[in-house]
Amino acid sequence: MRFLLLILFFYLNNALAFKPHTANYHLSINGFKVAEEIRTLHELDGQYFYTANAKTSGLAALVKDYSIAASSVFSINDKGVDGLNYQIMEQENSKVSKNYAIDIVSKNNIVMSILTKSQPKITTWKSEDGNIVDPLSVFLAISYDLKSKPNQNEFYYQVANGKSVKQHHYKKTENQAIKIDGQTFNAVRVDRMNSGNNKSQIYFLTKYRYLPVIIKQTKGDKQYLYKIKDFKIPEVEKLQVTF
Numbered sequence: 001m002r003f004l005l006l007i008l009f010f011y012l013n014n015a016l017a018f019k020p021h022t023a024n025y026h027l028s029i030n031g032f033k034v035a036e037e038i039r040t041l042h043e044l045d046g047q048y049f050y051t052a053n054a055k056t057s058g059l060a061a062l063v064k065d066y067s068i069a070a071s072s073v074f075s076i077n078d079k080g081v082d083g084l085n086y087q088i089m090e091q092e093n094s095k096v097s098k099n100y101a102i103d104i105v106s107k108n109n110i111v112m113s114i115l116t117k118s119q120p121k122i123t124t125w126k127s128e129d130g131n132i133v134d135p136l137s138v139f140l141a142i143s144y145d146l147k148s149k150p151n152q153n154e155f156y157y158q159v160a161n162g163k164s165v166k167q168h169h170y171k172k173t174e175n176q177a178i179k180i181d182g183q184t185f186n187a188v189r190v191d192r193m194n195s196g197n198n199k200s201q202i203y204f205l206t207k208y209r210y211l212p213v214i215i216k217q218t219k220g221d222k223q224y225l226y227k228i229k230d231f232k233i234p235e236v237e238k239l240q241v242t243f
Contacts, residue, residue, distance in 0.1 A: 019209060024229040027054055029222055035066070037226065041140070047084065048074050052136055065093045072137040079131045080148070081141035082106050086134035086160065087114075100162030106132045111160040125165045132158045132165065139202065142170060142190055143210040155190075169193040176203055178213060187213060 020041050027035040037054035055067040073085040083104040090098040101114035111125040111132060133141045138159055145155050155170045170190050178187045185207050192200035199218040204210040215226035 021211070023211065025215075025226045026229055028225040028227075031223070031225075033057075036229070046075060048076070048140075050074070050137055050140060065091075067091045070136050072134050074133070074137050074140075076144065077131070080144050081133055081137055082131040083133045083137055083160065086136065086162070088135075088162065102134070102160055102162050104132045104134070104160060106130065111165055113162060119162070125160065127158050127160070127165045128167075130158060132160050135159060135161050138168065139212045139215070142202065143204055143212065146172070146188055146190075146204055146210045154193075168195070170200075178203070178205065 020043055022038065022040045025037045025039065026033055027037050035054045035056045037052055039050070039052045042049045050072045052070045053067070054069075056064060068088070068090045070088040071086070072083065074081050074083045076082065083106070085101075085103055087101040088098070089096060096117060099116040099118045101116055101119070103112050103114060104110075105112070106127065109127045109129060111127060113119045113121075113123045115122060131141075138157055141157055142155060145152065149155075153172045155172075157168045157170070159166055159168050169192065171193050172188060172190050174189050176187050176189055177184050179185075185205055187203040187205050188210065190202045190204065192198075197218065197220050199216075201214075201216040202212050203214040205213045211228075212226075213228040215224075217224040
């Protein structure tokens with residue numbers, strides 16, 4: 001009976017943390033709004049499919065036609081999110097400027113590239129023992145761990161991006177109040193630690209499965225800011241978020 005209860009608890013926790021949804025974000029770079037991004041999570045036969053599609057909008061679209069599409073396929077085991085495949089493609093003025101794709105086999109400690117125009121040869125990276133995620137699924141990996149490990153404040157992930165496999169260290173630091181349709185909700189703040197010029201600060205909405213609602217990233221001299229615009233889940237058709 002105790003074993004069955006543990007299985008049921010794991011299943012319910014999993015469902016709460018990863019209910020299929022669509023979330024829309026505004027993307028700004030160095031304070032200038034450049035694009036809108038749609039992130040969607042689907043689940044099929046125990047595998048999760050997470051996609052992000054961004055395209056320049058407004059005045060930015062007049063300067064440059066830029067789009068980026070990324071997808072992540074992963075599963076969930078007793079250690080959390082575990083990647084299977086990651087792909088990313090960037091286009092400028094309808095021409096591909098970057099295209100990376102990788103297969104992930106964490107049980108064998110291997111990440112292998114897939115042939116693309118940006119990757120003309122197959123490269124294999126060795127990893128440490130444990131799960132592996134990618135630059136897209138890492139946010140949901142944190143969401144999952146915030147839900148399933150409420151007493152844990154520090155998290156470590158192996159992140160494969162098509163160029164390398166690196167260890168990321170994140171720390172839960174403080175909460176911030178966010179207003180949604182006139183109601184105030186708590187968001188958990190998580191910071192990437194010891195990352196030099198590649199910093200991240202993410203806020204997760206506690207009420208809705210720790211959905212990431214603000215993502216701040218610093219990469220060299222560029223500051224990226226994702227702010228959620230709205231999202232859809234079965235019991236919530238549309239929520240306008242203000243910060």
